[in-house]
Amino acid sequence: MTKASDLAPSYDLVVIGGGPAGLAAAALAARAGLATVLFDENPGVGGQIYRAIGFSPVKDRTILGEDYWAGAELAAEAKASGASIVTGATVWSLDPARLVGVSIAGQARLIQAGRVIIATGSLERPFPVSGWTLPGVMSAGGAQTALKAQGLVPSGRTVMAGGGPLLWLLAAQIMRAGGRLDAILDTMPRRNWLRALAHLPDFVLSPYFAKGLKLLREVRAKVRVIRTDRIEAVGGDRLREVVFTVGADERRMPADLLLLHQGVVPNVNLAIAAGVAHAWNERQLCFEPVLDGDFTSSVPGIAVAGDGAGIAGGTAAAERGRIAAIAAVRALRPAAAVPDLQTIRQRLQREEMGRAFLDWLNRPADSFRQPTGDTIVCRCEEVTARQVRDTADMGCEGPNQMKAFLRCGMGPCQGRLCGLTVTELIAAQRGTTPAEVGYYRLRPPVKPITLAELASLPIAEAERKAVER
Amino acid sequence: MAADDYDVAVVGGGLVGVATAWGLAREGCRVVVLDEGDRAMRASRGNFALVWVQSKGLGLPEYAGWTIRSSNAWAGFAQTLKEETGLDVAFQRPGGFHLALSEKELEARANVLRRLHNQPGIVDYKTEILDRAQVAKMLPDIGSEVVGGSFCPLDGHVNSLRLFRTLHAAIKTRSVTYLPSHRVENITKEGGEFRLATEQGEIRAGKVALAAGNANMRLAPMVGLEAPMKPERGQIVVTERLRPFLNHPVVTLRQTDEGTVMIGDSKEESVDPAGLTIGVSATEAERAVRQFPLLANVNVVRTWSAIRVMTQDGFPIYDESETHPGAFTVCCHSGVTLAANHALTVAPMIARGALDKSLVAPFSARRFHVQAAG
């Protein structure tokens, strides 16, 4: 178990996040001779897609599927590469000079990086429906993590709602594992097909086409799928039932567990705090970093790879990590041998081919992204959609002023579960675009650290004088 | 917009601007507030929320009296805002502390207070130096390194972000026109009215009140005024919400009504509000833990950094233009402490069209020339 005090003061390359992008990047860079460290805050590497790879109690390989087990090779490569892989390590700060703030077991350090690859991946898009804060309502990703890492499957009355590839995959995994799933409430608007259709030819040629069709057939054969455009989680101290509409009818379904999912979006907090420029992606309805072909950001020496660079899936993430790592090697050790970049780019292109179709098809409806009334938007500070809308009407035209007025985004999650919603609500209410409205300004620490940890960091004389006067 | 639609254009939608605008609206003026956008350098989103008296006025004794006037008006001001908006800004005046972590710091503190009190014409605001035992009676959780401190019974604090929101809600209730993303580029006076060129067209008003913080430096000369500023950056560390443990604000550490603990009071010569110096946050944290060791394991959930509105000598500037009658500056660092004055005293003067010299003459920017000549 690596302690904070075991870390070197500096590394050629610091990789943040141990999912496919981070693992592939660290492996390539270390093999090319860069002093490389990879930090991941979870107990093991793998990220979300390969969560608990090497440790999963799920032994029947058919349950999670072969795509999951492919992660084992990536993890093994990274381990064998000579990179230092440090789990349980939370990176809470990154500045434009590539000083990395990291905490391990309550001890904080500042580490200087020659180059940084942010591979913090994605998180699930907020799904702010009425009652989504009730115990018994979880994100589908959360349920999948419990399955991969602890072999837990839903056993009570279980409803899934939303859409997107992960939802269908989890449904299949739950059924294969002998779990219980009473219904899937499909919230993806039918009219999405209109925009998606133009991209169908590319999708047909992509590796996802056959897999996707098979998965849909597998799930539909076993689980009732109901299309709806309104969902409510109802209960006092915990979920009791799921209320939804079908056409003009309101239906109620008693439930112990409601799993929500409407796609994933880049986890932008660390990159934004580091000063990386971001732009709105209208197709994927999220902010993503502005990057060049090597995934280098607007901040010199800082790259963003994997789904954090824009959603493209796990296999693409690994290729992106390799490309970013090659750029780091070329900058720091130009003479080192690296794999052929063109080959990697071609593989990446193939992986990304079907993405436009998937994005348009699984684009969540406005009503599930822009809630109304008393639906909670900011879970930490319990700020409602009505409050955000009313305050926008008062003249508040951006998320930072909104945060000051209502405290949305000020809780411990630091806007991860409300940022996109607040931006979209302001845009909707003021008749402008999310691109125009922008996102929260974020500063370190992007994950909470204790005052004692902060106090333990090195302090320069001028910095002390700025406070002690 | 017809030429005479607004009696007063307030430039700046921060605490100083909206407090002034609210006061003007209460006087019956038709008011427009011209503000920048979401990414404006906005001290009102990064202030420490003290309504603070001790230490004010060293070098300009009248500032002490002006501060106490606002401190005394604050309870009524907060009550009126509550009646108008239903929002409670959580004003409290339990008395506040400066804490010293060494005999040297305590001696330096005592010296400042001595020099302050020895000025001719200063009002007595009853700040006293307390030893460790006296401090511990009121602040039982202080750490062993705290040797003493100063205490002023007039010191208090509010929830300043809620104050900011409340004032915006209050001006809306009073039909003030609020125009964000209307950065003022130029101001001229033609035919008895002011014309304010903004990125979204021209706004006209009979009078203009410059409450644009450090941007007053740029704007004031357009109407024959001046506002010499020296902006500086301050950083604040904010913790998660805690159960109440601290009954008095300390100048560098306070617990908000929501439970979070704010730790701050750094000064750096920087005007980049996006930047943050970790070593400065570390120093703030280190001192906080020495002052209150029970905070060691508490989580920091945010840091803020903001650019202080600071005049060159640190004191407010209230002025009216001789060359452009009807143009005023309302400019100060302490937008929270002085909010009651801006709303209840300065705004009525502007509404009447003339500053009351008996109250604000010492705060004219002309003082900078006197100092330069001397």
Next chain:
Amino acid sequence: MYKRLDEAGTAVTITVDGRQIAARAGDTVAAALIAAGIAHCRTTPVSGAPRAPYCLMGVCFECLVTVDGIGSRQGCLVPVREGMAVETQVGKREAGR
């Protein structure tokens, strides 16, 4: 709400508000709570509403609990350990614990 696919694995006993809970090596605190069918793990500091683990990936901070006397730990990032004492976090955290 959840069952374990496989009851094998090393048993680890933790306490939750003083009550013994059977967990497994490899569980995080949040996973152990879910497996034990514990409905909520904290009440919010704002309204006092009950909350339970939501994302299980370190993002949502809904699974904040007191672990061995230290408040506001992210239950989904803390592996269980034999004898670990977990407590529901009620409202605002108390300074000093």
